[in-house]
Amino acid sequence: MVCPLNGPRPVLEFAYGGEVRTMPDPASCSDAQWSDYVFNRSGSPAAKFEWWCHIASGFWFVALRDTLNDKVIATYPAQAARERLEPPESLP
Amino acid sequence: MFTAHESLRPSYDVVIIGAGGHGLAAAYYLARDHGVRNIAVIEKGYLGGGNTGRNTTIIRSNYLTPEGVKFYDESVRLWQDLSEDFDLNLFYSTRGHFTLAHTDAAMRTMRWRAEVNKHFGVKSEAVDAAFVKRALPMIDMQCGGHAPILGALFHEPGAIARHDAVAWGYGRGADRRGVEIHQRTEVTGIRVQSGRVVGVDTTRGAISTPRVLCAVAGFTPRVLDMVGLHTPIYVHPLQAMVSEPVKPWLDPVIVSGSLHVYVSQTARGELVMGASLDPYELHSTRSTLDFAEGLSAHMLDMFPFLSEVKVNRQWAGLADMTPDFAPIMGVTPVEGFFLDAGWGTWGFKATPVCGKTMSYTVATGRNHPLIEGFSIDRFARYQMTGEKGAASVGH
């Protein structure tokens, strides 16, 4: 895994933080939207944007990883990811 | 052992996706108890080649929630005469099951589980360190000095069984009653019209059917995409390994949540060992050295004399996990589409009771009373069936 801060490091040094997801506005969304956000997941394999943490340096970042074959396609610092994230479907 | 069918029929009363233990058990009881025989079981690989043939075969009913305890207790009851029922030796072997506690918090959970279990008539006792030492004289009670054993939950009915034989027994029993099992046939689509199931597409052609039972374990999210259902199920690999055969020395099944180990010795003398889930989502059954190293280290904490014993084989399955460690079973918002999933790391022991309850549910269109706590809509109601304290690591 290539950490945007520390470069390539053994995958053992990283912790997985789950898929990057957008929280609906709790004040205005319906109960159904909220429970969908809290519980439901995109369980099928795909290229997904995920939170990862380099444990030794405590650095959180985003990786685009194919969950079918464990290939990391790209990694981004969280800030850059926030600006550039697009749904994986729209990738080449 | 099974009839090979040249082609698929154009229609069936029920199509079951997945010839693992769960799908085959449902087919067996539908044919035997409900008179439904025009059934196809569709399997993309080979019969029993999924998690059924990859698990560490621990059977127990010492769960935490009333829903879970009643359900698994019924399964343990069904296991008892299954070998005779099938006329096939399942090597069902009652061993007793220890869940070791290394912390006060773990001891407290053991007492809680023991009380819930006893309330429902399941044999479980919280026992102290002296009891553990008497039962397991070979264990290092200090676990290398860093995780001393304070006591355990002792569950007398804990057992192991020959996993492949379970799939063969249910499969042969279903086959003899006219159920068609189609191996190497993949379901590629499910046809839904006005909210109800009308058919299934496969790699060997289309079938029309009003009822589909999905029992595909780690492939559940992919099949649910075919009918547009969303669930909390997420998939992580679960690995296991087995040692070379050694002379029998370990009678009970041993589980340690703190050390992330469970181990039993088969009739052949091999030690079958497992640990926690892999730490991130992946849909691949590759093996890792991390796993073998970590598990071996924890095995040696408990049993240092095993240091010369070799590991023979290592493998993985895809565990369909849920946030509350309880399954998702029964009717769904798509009429005629029934689900038996979310079995994660703990569904082998439930094979008989899943077959019983899902066959009832498919035959009647209503959830069997034993599975009401496992329904797909519990999340939208924020009503979890919290089984994590009894299901994580301890399969």
Ligand SMILES: Cc1cc2nc3c(=O)[nH]c(=O)nc-3n(C[C@H](O)[C@H](O)[C@H](O)COP(=O)(O)OP(=O)(O)OC[C@H]3O[C@@H](n4cnc5c(N)ncnc54)[C@H](O)[C@@H]3O)c2cc1C
């Ligand atoms: C390493 C490991 C250890 C475990 N240890 C234990 C244990 O000690 N005790 C316990 O109780 N449980 C344990 N489990 C869990 C248990 O193995 C499973 O919950 C259980 O076997 C699930 O059975 P199943 O019949 O539902 O699924 P499976 O046996 O996985 O069968 C599903 C079948 O569906 C097929 N399929 C998938 N998609 C399609 C498709 N589109 N078309 C056609 N066919 C398809 C697959 O090929 C597969 O054969 C363990 C699991 C693993 C991986």
